Amino acid sequence: MPTPKKALFSWSSGKDSALALYKILQNPDYKIECLLTSVNQQFQRISMHGVRVELLEEQAKSIGLPLKILQVPEMPTMEVYENVMTETLTEIKKQGITHSVFGDIFLEDLRKYREDQLAKIGFEGVFPIWKIPTKDLIQEFISLGFKTIVVCVNERYLDKSFVGRIIDQDFINDLPENVDVCGENGEFHTFAFDGPIFSKPIDFEIGEIVYRKYEKPKNEDSSDTACDTSASDAFDYGFWYCDLIPK
Secondary structure (H helix, E strand, C coil): CCCCCEEEEECCCCHHHHHHHHHHCCCCCEEEEEEEEECCCCCCCCCCCCEHHHHHHHHHHHHHCCCCEEECCCCCEEHHHHHHHHHHHHHHHHCCCEECCCCCCCCHHHHHHHEEEEECCCCCCCCCCCCCCCHHHHHHHHHHHEEEEEEEEEECCCCCCCCCCCCCHHHHCCCCCCCCCCCCCCCEEEEEEEEECCCCCCCEEEEEEEEEECCCCCCCCCCEECCCCCCCCHHHHHHHEEEEEEE
């Protein structure tokens, strides 16, 4: 038997990450050594998802993998984000880790960006759910017994009523036709709290639902930020967040 390749898993806390991790854990070619998650340094919440770090730590404990947190400023420039990521991965590489696993599905530009950045450090990217139709993925996710709650929606695609909902068949049926069922275009983000990768469910209660709109950077080109703000109207829309409170 060949020795498995040591890998880290780029963990977002959401459903796509959960399903991709489930699949890679069954692949004898890889051994997942740790989870890596970007966290907003100012608010101590998962970048874009808005989930508290305490719940992220509970996920890692239940999964049974060490957690490495990448502390990044809010709305970092690409240069700042890439420098932090390079420093972190260079340190991780000393442990013999050579691969980084992602839950991306079909965004070609994002995959190429990841692979190009990883190659600079001598890492390779792995994409366990790449190009699987999202309608198939969400049905597999549910049938495996995973449970996930919507913690953030982009008001460009969905209204406030979708945030705070558990993803089930009713949720899928209620989605507008222009919204991907896995939210792969950034329509919504989720927090996975139960399923076959967890030793026990993550316990939380639903807090307040808040609206947040990001201000366009005053001195920098918005397309130079590490968040997806390249569209000309990216700052015309806000986000609804559902706060999850650890129990």
